[in-house]
Amino acid sequence: MESAGFDGAADRWWTAERARARLGPFGVWIAPATLLATPVAVMRAQLRRLEGVGYGSFWTGEPPAGAPVAGREVFSQLAVALAATDRLVLGAGIANVAARVPSATHTASATLAEAYPDRLVLGLGGAGGPRPLRALREYLDALDTVAARALPGARYPRVLAALGPKALRLARERVDGVHPFLQPVAHTAFARRVVGEGPLVVPHLAVSLEPEPALAREAIRAVRRASGSGRALREGGEHEKSGGSEGGVENAYDRSYRRLGFGDADLADGGSDALVDALLAHGEPPAVVTRAREHLEAGADHVLLHPLTVDLPSAVDDLERLAPFLLE
Structure with a gap:
């Protein structure tokens, strides 16, 4: 079975190529809790600011099923954002597979893709339980079955929240x-090696224009201490702490960091300076841009910048400061 609305590897390549051309090098990722605290009218205005300075996409996700932190339903939010803008590609990063049945996921995605051609990317993740990879594979099977019957002509690219080799191969x-999500440049290179040349690689990159390194690093450390790793920041991210895409009790993010050479000391108490500096682009705009471009050089097609700010207008302020350096 193949990607939604498609018949084989050639169609998947076509979908990825169209998305690659539309996305450009840089986009934006904003946490669900930030958008929950943002009135819709304010969100519309901020999205138009982002579009005006040249970012190619805007992504957000949703909390995992049963999470104590609330968030807006991701497809409703994307519909508002699509209607408010003219060119931005909107990404679900991610739509949680535990939150809705495959038929709802496909018909929502296909409806938006039909209404706004080439402006939607569906990110999927959040499969839990003892065999999360199997659960995700079965979800994709069901999604393909639905896509063959309902709105089969509505084409949209699908991406997975994948960290480890098995998830990347899937x-x-x-x-x-x-x-x-929340991975260093070395992971981008690893992901590209595993998936090969054709598929999209769209990493998330946390950024801070805080001039004091200790304060910038603490933003990531606080999240890791509260959540065991990146889950609180993502709020609906790739995997549950007890599961992960490839099983085991250690957090999937920390397993990924270990694969990249980080050890116990790096993972303790929110993360060593070495780990945090690998995950976070911080400092003046040229330093942030250098890190973002390192992801492109490592094999990323499109890098999503996530400003660690208190609200959406502040995030857009930072993104406007970065735009002349990123998009020159």
Whole structure:
């Protein structure tokens, strides 16, 4: 079975290529809790600011099923954002597979893709339980079955929240790309090696224009201490702490960091300076831009910048400061 609305690897390549051309090098990722605290009218205005300075996409996700932190339903939010803008690609990063049945996921995605051609990317993740990879594979099977019957002509790329080799291989076999969250440049290179040349690689990059390094680093450390790793920041991210895409009790993010050479001391108490500096681009705009471009050089197609600010207008302020350096 193949990607939604498509018939084989050639169609997946076509979908990924169209998305790659439309996305450009840089987009934006904003946490669900930030958008929950933002009135819709304010969100519309801020999205138009982002579009005006040249970012290619805007992504957000949703909390995992049963999470204590609330958030807006992701497809409703994307519909508002699509209607408010003219060119921005909107990404679900991610839509939680535990939150809705495959038929609801496809018909929502296909409806938006029909209404706004080439402006939607569906990111999927959040499969839990003892065999999360199997659960995600079965979800994709069901999604493909529905897509063959309902709105089959509405084409949209699908990407997986994938960190480890098994999840990356699943993405290579079944969808149009991957959306790794809170990972260093080394992971982007690893992901590209595993998925090969065709699929999209769309990493998330936390950024801070805070001039004091200790304060910038604490933003990531506070999240890791509260959540065991990146889950609180993502609020609906790739995997549950007890599961992960490839099983085991250690957090999927920390397993990924270990694969990249980080040890116990790096993972303790929110993360060592070495780990945090690998995950976070901080400082003056040229330093942030250098890190973002390192992801592109490592194999990313499109890098999503996530400003660690108190609200959406402040995030857009930072993104406007970065735009002349990023988009020159």
